[in-house]
Amino acid sequence: MNTKISTPTLNESDKPSTGLCYQGLPDDGILNLGREFRSHWRTATDDSELSLFCFRRFRTGHLLNLRFLENEITRVDHEIYQAGLQIEIDPGSKDKVGLRNATRDANVLPIEEIITRTRLQELRALLKEYDDTIISFNKIMNLQTIALSDSNWLSSLRTDINNQETFKTRLLRVDLPPSTQRDPVRYFLHRWLRKLWFQSRVKTPNPEATTPNFQGYRNSIRIADILARFIFALLAGAFLIVPLVVLSYQLSLQSHLVTVSICILAFSILLSLVSQASNQETVMAVAAYAAVLVVFVASTPTNTPSQ
Structure with missing residues (x-):
């Protein structure tokens, strides 16, 4: 007697997952991730230090973020300052804060409506974010940089900018120690080498168009250090x-x-x-x-x- 074993059907929820990175993503998103992974894998396993350890700085974005934070803190600080001016106190002979000549707004809310727990928490959160951002930006700006045009491979990935913009764009060297003290000689040599190589690249045909696997690198930081030490010697x-x-x-x-x-x-x-x-x-x-x-x-x- 043959017994027929029925195989249960799988519901959509019972089907094996195709991976965390694919869940909830449309087909276009999956394709874009695949392209990005192929590009990132090549830069993360390349032999050149410029591909491995160079990242974008986003200086303008950092500065805009700081300005927006500054404006938000200025608004809260002005309200708190106006609340303090309602307290009639003698500023003293030195008047370091400048209370005697401070500008008073015409219509100011009472102190109890300005100084609230919510307002203090907002001020603390803004100040913490502002201070952390300032310190982080200072550390980022002290890192050594190269021009995007120094790496033919990395510059070929940017199709949204022209050659002049690749020369102006700076990449951070995260593998090098920060340059807390800028040496004028090294700084001048670094700029001169970047400009020299960029001009030579503009005058010559694009090698990436004829050679798909072509990768050109110009480690201007290392060469500038060698030249600077030689000049000082x-x-x-x-x-x-x-x-x-x-x-x-x-x-x-x-x-x-x-x-x-x-x-x-x-x-x-x-x-x-x-x-x-x-x-x-x-x-x-x-x-x-x-x-x-x-x-x-x-x-x-x-x-x-x-x-």
């Missing part, structure tokens, strides 16, 4: 070699003093222009350089006038 050597050569040809003590004074003055001016050192560090560097020149003077023979 040359300057340091020049400030030591030139006085030594000049002093070796001078025989009078007065000439030695003039040469040493000019070198120390030139070193101080150059150090203050190209370095972000503190006042104490600058004084220590100048004093060390002066001590080296004094050793040169002491070891150089001079013609002293006879008695």
Whole structure:
């Protein structure tokens, strides 16, 4: 006797899920996610540091968000300030806050209607968001940046902007430490390299059109660091070699003093222009350089006038 085993039918709710990322998404959304994943997977597994660790900065969006937050806090702060002006108190002789000359609104609500629990909670939430956003934006702006045009692969993903906009767009290097002290020499070299490579790219045909797998990268930060260290090494050597050569040809003590004074003055001016050192560090560097020149003077023979 054969028994027929009936197989239960699955309802729509009993069917296996196709994945969390597909639930509730239309077909177009699924296709867009697939395209984005293919692009993101390529940038997340690329060998170049510019593809791996460069992200958009959204500086204008951050600034707009800060301005909107500032306006909201200004509105609440003005209402609280007007409530405080209703309390007639002596501002004092110094009047640091400026209460004596403060502008009073014509129609002001009573203090009990302005200072409410809801208003205080709104002020605290706005201030916390504003302070956190300010600190975060400051950290973001201290991160080192490159131009979007430095990476041919990343710039090819942006079809909504032209070549000039790719040169102006900055990407954050999240793998590098923040540059809390901007070196003018490195900053100038970095800008010069970006501009040089962008001009050469504009003059040449687009290589991505003929070579699909072409990827060009220009690590301007690393090259600028190497050039800056080389320039500083040359300057340091020049400030030591030139006085030594000049002093070796001078025989009078007065000439030695003039040469040493000019070198120390030139070193101080150059150090203050190209370095972000503190006042104490600058004084220590100048004093060390002066001590080296004094050793040169002491070891150089001079013609002293006879008695």
